[in-house]
Amino acid sequence: MGVNIKLAGIDIGSRSIEFVLLDAEHFEVIDRFQAETCIDLSSQLNSINERFTWDRLVSTGYGRQLSQKVLGGEVITEIKAYATSAHQFYPTIETVIDLGGQDTKALFINQKNGQLQKFEMNDKCSAGTGKFFEMMAASLGLTLDQLVAAAMNGKKSIEINSTCTVFAESEVISLLTSGVALEDIARALHEALLNKLVSLLSKVMKHDSSEILFVGGGAKNSALVHFLAEAINKKVVVPEYPDFYGAFGAAINAKSLNKFL
Amino acid sequence: MNALAPLFQDDFKDFPLKRALSQVIKKRDAGSKVVGAYCSYAPVEVIWAMGGVPAILCAFSNTPIAKAEETLPANLCPLIKSSFGFIELKTCPFFELTDAVVGETTCDGKKKMFELIEKHRPLYVMDLPQCPTNEGAVTYWRHSVNGFKKFLEEKFDTTISNEALEDSIKDCNRKNRLVQEIFGFGACKPSVITWQEMYEVSTFAMVSNGEETISKLQEILAILTERSRQGVYCSKENAKRVLITGCPVGGDVLKVLKLVDEEGATIVGLDSCTGLKPYLGAIEENSGDSLLAIAKRYLQIPCACMTPNTGRFDVLKKQVDSLKPDLVIDLVLQSCHTYNVEAVKVESFVRDDLGTNYLKVVTDFSQQDLGQLKTRIAAALEMN
Numbered sequence: 001m002g003v004n005i006k007l008a009g010i011d012i013g014s015r016s017i018e019f020v021l022l023d024a025e026h027f028e029v030i031d032r033f034q035a036e037t038c039i040d041l042s043s044q045l046n047s048i049n050e051r052f053t054w055d056r057l058v059s060t061g062y063g064r065q066l067s068q069k070v071l072g073g074e075v076i077t078e079i080k081a082y083a084t085s086a087h088q089f090y091p092t093i094e095t096v097i098d099l100g101g102q103d104t105k106a107l108f109i110n111q112k113n114g115q116l117q118k119f120e121m122n123d124k125c126s127a128g129t130g131k132f133f134e135m136m137a138a139s140l141g142l143t144l145d146q147l148v149a150a151a152m153n154g155k156k157s158i159e160i161n162s163t164c165t166v167f168a169e170s171e172v173i174s175l176l177t178s179g180v181a182l183e184d185i186a187r188a189l190h191e192a193l194l195n196k197l198v199s200l201l202s203k204v205m206k207h208d209s210s211e212i213l214f215v216g217g218g219a220k221n222s223a224l225v226h227f228l229a230e231a232i233n234k235k236v237v238v239p240e241y242p243d244f245y246g247a248f249g250a251a252i253n254a255k256s257l258n259k260f261l
Numbered sequence: 262m263n264a265l266a267p268l269f270q271d272d273f274k275d276f277p278l279k280r281a282l283s284q285v286i287k288k289r290d291a292g293s294k295v296v297g298a299y300c301s302y303a304p305v306e307v308i309w310a311m312g313g314v315p316a317i318l319c320a321f322s323n324t325p326i327a328k329a330e331e332t333l334p335a336n337l338c339p340l341i342k343s344s345f346g347f348i349e350l351k352t353c354p355f356f357e358l359t360d361a362v363v364g365e366t367t368c369d370g371k372k373k374m375f376e377l378i379e380k381h382r383p384l385y386v387m388d389l390p391q392c393p394t395n396e397g398a399v400t401y402w403r404h405s406v407n408g409f410k411k412f413l414e415e416k417f418d419t420t421i422s423n424e425a426l427e428d429s430i431k432d433c434n435r436k437n438r439l440v441q442e443i444f445g446f447g448a449c450k451p452s453v454i455t456w457q458e459m460y461e462v463s464t465f466a467m468v469s470n471g472e473e474t475i476s477k478l479q480e481i482l483a484i485l486t487e488r489s490r491q492g493v494y495c496s497k498e499n500a501k502r503v504l505i506t507g508c509p510v511g512g513d514v515l516k517v518l519k520l521v522d523e524e525g526a527t528i529v530g531l532d533s534c535t536g537l538k539p540y541l542g543a544i545e546e547n548s549g550d551s552l553l554a555i556a557k558r559y560l561q562i563p564c565a566c567m568t569p570n571t572g573r574f575d576v577l578k579k580q581v582d583s584l585k586p587d588l589v590i591d592l593v594l595q596s597c598h599t600y601n602v603e604a605v606k607v608e609s610f611v612r613d614d615l616g617t618n619y620l621k622v623v624t625d626f627s628q629q630d631l632g633q634l635k636t637r638i639a640a641a642l643e644m645n
Binding site: 076080 | 623
């Protein structure tokens with residue numbers, strides 16, 4: 001494949017869209033684009049089509065089928081996409097966790113050949129996902145960044161038992177009215193979600209793994225990364241653009257997918 | 262792929278339950294008593310021996326669940342809620358046709374639900390020993406089978422003779438062998454039988470008996486043999502192969518099987534109670550104690566309500582060896598604790614001992630998890 005071939009990957013998630021253009025030779029980023037997912041996804045995809053050009057495209061994420069209809073190319077699941085990009089950029093890491101808007105996924109990759117060996121996903125509701133943090137921040141009248149900062153200053157004094165956004169909201173309100181510090185509540189919310197992540201990870205992770213890769217928008221939550229590393233007693237690696245890993249994986253697959261050959 | 266000649270050439274194409282219903286109505290019109298049953302442990306040979314006809318009451322529709330939840334807890338298995346909701350709404354055509362109902366103490370939800378429906382129909386609950394290999398289990402279960410026989414005799418003022426039981430055993434053995442042979446075509450690569458057809462055969466055979474049924478099944482075998490001989494396939498040559506195991510499936514939960522189709526894969530086996538499971542094994546003929554022979558065979562049914570349930574692993578091994586699936590999907594209905602917990606052992610057996618990819622799917626009859634299921638199934642099929 002020539003050096004000028006441009007591979008496109010697009011990851012259409014419940015909260016955001018990530019689009020990347022990579023050069024087919026070294027998988028270096030030529031261009032990147034990110035936006036919130038619109039209700040009118042087709043128009044959004046059409047505008048991407050007008051703005052960028054590529055030679056091959058692979059779509060992934062929840063909107064992959066619609067994306068294929070609008071933009072053409074092929075589709076893969078975000079699970080395959082994450083496994084591909086994780087192995088491409090961190091070939092020695094075998095465990096990956098992705099915290100997205102409405103999904104959490106844990107992957108175990110064979111580091112010898114990059115094949116996905118096992119994966120687990122959260123239950124069908126948004127409990128234990130990025131959406132949970134957004135809703136909880138709103139209940140506390142904070143932005144997401146403020147919630148993260150508060151958690152770093154909070155003590156582990158209380159427990160929030162639910163990661164169901166509806167139930168957790170009632171727990172948060174009753175804790176607030178009983179005078180518990182906002183920072184401690186923020187910390188407890190992180191701990192609640194952490195329990196979910198650890199339980200999902202433990203279904204795929206080997207005990208002797210020394211590090212895991214944390215991707216998806218949730219990996220940008222520094223408090224969560226810090227608490228997760230403590231909880232599993234392993235190094236948690238967060239790449240430079242964790243939320244683009246689905247799109248990277250899609251683009252990399254555009255090079256090798258049989259369907260294109 | 263050429264067009265497939267249908268296995269059933271009747272008015273019920275794509276409506277296997279309507280076909281089953283018409284079978285039950287036909288028998289009923291001819292004077293048969295209709296005995297509703299809730300699972301594969303119901304010894305249908307006894308019903309046939311009486312000249313009756315079984316009707317399967319397990320329901321797989323999401324529609325009556327809201328009604329059921331007026332009475333039953335929401336966090337109960339959808340199959341129980343759906344079956345109960347239909348009865349409350351009086352919209353289950355099978356239940357409405359029944360003269361009596363037999364239940365078995367398989368899971369807690371079902372056995373307590375039986376207490377709530379006994380006001381509607383004469384009901385016999387068979388106590389099922391759940392440690393099938395323990396000493397005395399078969400003898401005890403024989404008492405339950407005998408109790409069921411006596412219940413039918415008293416309720417319908419009839420006698421079920423030993424000869425009638427033996428004839429019924431032989432008839433069912435013949436039928437079951439044919440169903441096994443039909444499912445055996447799942448081993449063909451590319452596929453010559455679809456999961457829809459397997460489901461049709463399983464549903465049809467459950468409520469049918471006698472010579473007419475035997476010839477129908479033989480006709481189906483001939484069609485499948487012809488497809489295989491002529492190379493008339495229903496999957497692409499390199500399609501990924503999937504074996505479905507776990508809880509019974511039907512109606513709205515067929516969504517999982519349809520998603521497998523959407524991904525271009527082919528389902529080569531249905532291992533559950535709405536597939537091959539009720540037709541496996543054979544009852545000893547001319548044993549001298551028909552009830553004991555029936556009891557022995559039924560206690561070998563590898564349902565997750567049993568412990569240990571070693572038979573499930575034996576069957577899985579045989580099926581994986583012959584069907585050669587790339588993926589085993591363990592379909593667990595929400596709140597079915599036995600299948601859900603057993604999945605831990607099934608997963609390690611399938612992955613480690615059989616070297617086959619495995620995916621557990623926990624779901625209900627609603628459509629709310631379609632997106633996630635699609636991603637999971639597609640991702641599992643993308644592997645290896």
